Amino acid sequence: MTSTSAKYLHIDRVCKSFTNGSKVTDVLSDIRLTIDKGEFVSIIGHSGCGKSTLLNLIAGLTDVTTGALKLEGREVNAPGPERAVVFQNHSLLPWLTVYDNVKLAVNKVFSATKTRAERHDWILHNLDLVQMTHAADKRPGEISGGMRQRVGIARALSMEPKVLLLDEPFGALDALTRAHLQDAVMDIHARLGNTMIMITHDVDEAVLLADRIVMMTNGPAATIGEVLDVAIPRPRDRIALASHPDYVRAREAVLRFLYERHRFVEAAE
Numbered sequence: 001m002t003s004t005s006a007k008y009l010h011i012d013r014v015c016k017s018f019t020n021g022s023k024v025t026d027v028l029s030d031i032r033l034t035i036d037k038g039e040f041v042s043i044i045g046h047s048g049c050g051k052s053t054l055l056n057l058i059a060g061l062t063d064v065t066t067g068a069l070k071l072e073g074r075e076v077n078a079p080g081p082e083r084a085v086v087f088q089n090h091s092l093l094p095w096l097t098v099y100d101n102v103k104l105a106v107n108k109v110f111s112a113t114k115t116r117a118e119r120h121d122w123i124l125h126n127l128d129l130v131q132m133t134h135a136a137d138k139r140p141g142e143i144s145g146g147m148r149q150r151v152g153i154a155r156a157l158s159m160e161p162k163v164l165l166l167d168e169p170f171g172a173l174d175a176l177t178r179a180h181l182q183d184a185v186m187d188i189h190a191r192l193g194n195t196m197i198m199i200t201h202d203v204d205e206a207v208l209l210a211d212r213i214v215m216m217t218n219g220p221a222a223t224i225g226e227v228l229d230v231a232i233p234r235p236r237d238r239i240a241l242a243s244h245p246d247y248v249r250a251r252e253a254v255l256r257f258l259y260e261r262h263r264f265v266e267a268a269e
């Protein structure tokens with residue numbers, strides 16, 4: 001980690017509680033994490049531990065209760081196009097075509113700085129990045145779930161975000177489609193070099209994609225239990241990796257964390 005980029009995204013002693021009437025729920029406690037520019041970070045942890053809450057804090061969709069969250073030295077306290085989110089279930093507008101869904105995002109960010117022709121080219125360029133140009137005139141209801149997720153990624157990328165936040169984007173997809181999209185994301189990350197943070201429940205996905213894996217303890221008041229470096233060279237090939245000793249070791253470390261040291265126990269009411 002170089003000193004100039006060390007504080008690119010800085011999460012400093014962040015706690016998050018939700019208050020509902022007189023009931024206060026402490027969801028996250030003392031989160032400390034620094035993410036480098038261009039890094040790919042996976043966040044893994046049992047259901048309900050607070051992964052989405054952490055991502056929403058980075059997105060600016062919810063406020064920190066205490067602590068500070070900064071991107072390039074600037075406090076994050078509202079959503080912004082420099083932090084685009086892709087959700088598990090696509091959030092495309094069903095009445096607009098694929099092209100128009102991306103256009104909406106592009107117009108929002110670039111209407112003052114790109115001409116109409118440049119914006120058109122930019123929309124097609126982003127659809128091309130996820131290999132969806134052929135479906136530009138289709139509506140979300142006319143394409144598959146995997147294709148909708150691709151369009152969601154294109155729409156997020158079209159805003160040229162500094163940080164791409166992925167909240168379990170492939171959770172609802174079949175294994176084969178998921179593998180194709182993982183490859184697409186790795187390819188985009190290699191080509192654009194942007195910072196990506198992805199929540200996943202899938203240990204193999206976490207290891208395959210990430211430079212570091214952030215492992216969260218169980219809630220309430222969850223925190224970061226361990227951060228694992230995945231020093232496997234890129235490009236990564238899923239078949240070659242399956243028997244790679246570093247891959248096997250990383251996978252085992254995550255499994256041990258999740259199933260031995262921080263086993264999920266159903267909360268007894």
Ligand SMILES: Nc1ncnc2c1ncn2[C@@H]1O[C@H](COP(=O)(O)OP(=O)(O)OP(=O)(O)O)[C@@H](O)[C@H]1O
Pocket residue numbers: 018019020025027045046047048049050051052053054219
């Ligand atoms: N707006 C809210 N008000 C009150 N509690 C909330 C709110 N949002 C989330 N929570 C609680 O915070 C905890 C963490 O939720 P979160 O969705 O962040 O977990 P998660 O790790 O992403 O879960 P999953 O893996 O199941 O998606 C849960 O107990 C949830 O009920």
